[in-house]
Amino acid sequence: MSDGTTSGTDVSRRKFLVSSSAIGAAGLAGCTSDGGSNEASGGGGGSSDGESSDDGMNTELLTAEGSSTVYPISNKGASYWNANAPPSDGEYWGSNDESTVPGWSELQTDKNLADYFAGLYGFEETGQRSDPAYNATVSLSHSGTGCKAVRDGLVDIGNSSGPITAELGLSDSEAEEQFVDHVVGRDGQPVVVSSDIYDAGVTQLTGEQVRQIYQDEITNWSEVGGPDQEIFVIGRAEGSGTDTSFRLNMLGGADAPMPGVNSRFGQNQQVAEAVANNDGAIAYMALAFVSDSVQPIAIDFEGTVFEPDKDAENTIFDSAYPLNRDLHMYTKITEDTPSGTDLREGAFLNMFLTDFGQIVFVEQNNYIPLPTKDIEAEAEKLPEQA
DSSP states (O other): OOTTSSOOOOOOOOOOOOOGGGGGGGGGSOOBOTTSOBOOOOOSOOOOSSOBOTTSOBOOOEEEEEOTTTHHHHHHHHHHHHHTOOTTOOSSSSBOSSOBOTTTGGGOOOSOHHHHHHHTTTOOOOOOTTOOSSOEEEEEOOHHHHHHHHHTTSOSEEEESSOHHHHHTOOHHHHHHHEEEEEEEEEEOOEEEEHHHHHTTOOEEEHHHHHHHHTTSOOBGGGGTSOSOBOEEEEEOTTOHHHHHHIIIIISSTTOOOTTOOEEESSHHHHHHHHHHSTTEEEEOOGGGOBTTEEEOEEEETTEEEBSOTTSSSBTTSTTSTTEEEEEEEEEOOSSOTTSOOHHHHHHHHHHSSHHHIIIIIGGGTOBOOOHHHHHHHHTTSOOOO
């Protein structure tokens, strides 16, 4: 790897402060359609019609689809990529008299954003805002859908918050033969309750109590120190990575029964709205979507209490938290791409494996940046740079 392209993240630990903008972080570019697809297609003249550049480089539109948990990271990255901001920008890339983008100075570049990362893999720079060498688009669905889409060759990258082995029913060896697993960040998957329950004093549960709620063994908040009120149990749609991960980590298996669930929703955004709008609610979701009306609670796992506070001794932001999970972008191994990752994918994915990418796309979405050793391991999966 060239100097300055991948480096560790040493992000200061701060209080877990959540603003309402977290839920809207996904929408930096693009609009959500009624069908639930949201794309960061960007503007400009990047070749996106199956074309190649004059030097023979593949400049087809880069496509991704899948998890609503990974979506804020992936879509924000695509938005920045398509904008191809110049180094004089200062708000999204580079610096000016008023600001400097976190992590940008470590890259030591005077190029536009996408020009820089694409150039590392041999693509010709355009030097034009909103005109990268190729555009990127991210569609919103589910982890299972994203994994199937990359398997079937419908997209270049399948976004998933659950392992592809569980999503597609593959063994570890089968998955390794067919896909490359690019981990771009982590989520300390919180358990959340509605504000009325949090204000009534239910700010902590044990892991066993959460399990019993979802398996219909505890049905009233009074059984766990709360008000005499039925528990409205919310789950994610089956096939979502958030649901798969929760079952694996909390209930012991991807197919573990959850008879206590009253209602399921397909996306994290919908879960957040349901918790905010229903009294007595409990749910599991991604960190990027919590808010003042969707309160994460502490969980006691066998005597160790994990707090929703980054400064706590044991926090849901730590890898030791039992519901902590990797956030994946999968690419497919084919005859044309035996390494499993082509140059377009490599350039785009490398953007996330920098201080800039980990801060702007991962941490600023309330997710957990990768430690240096993991960033270096992920960089080894990418194609060799030009």
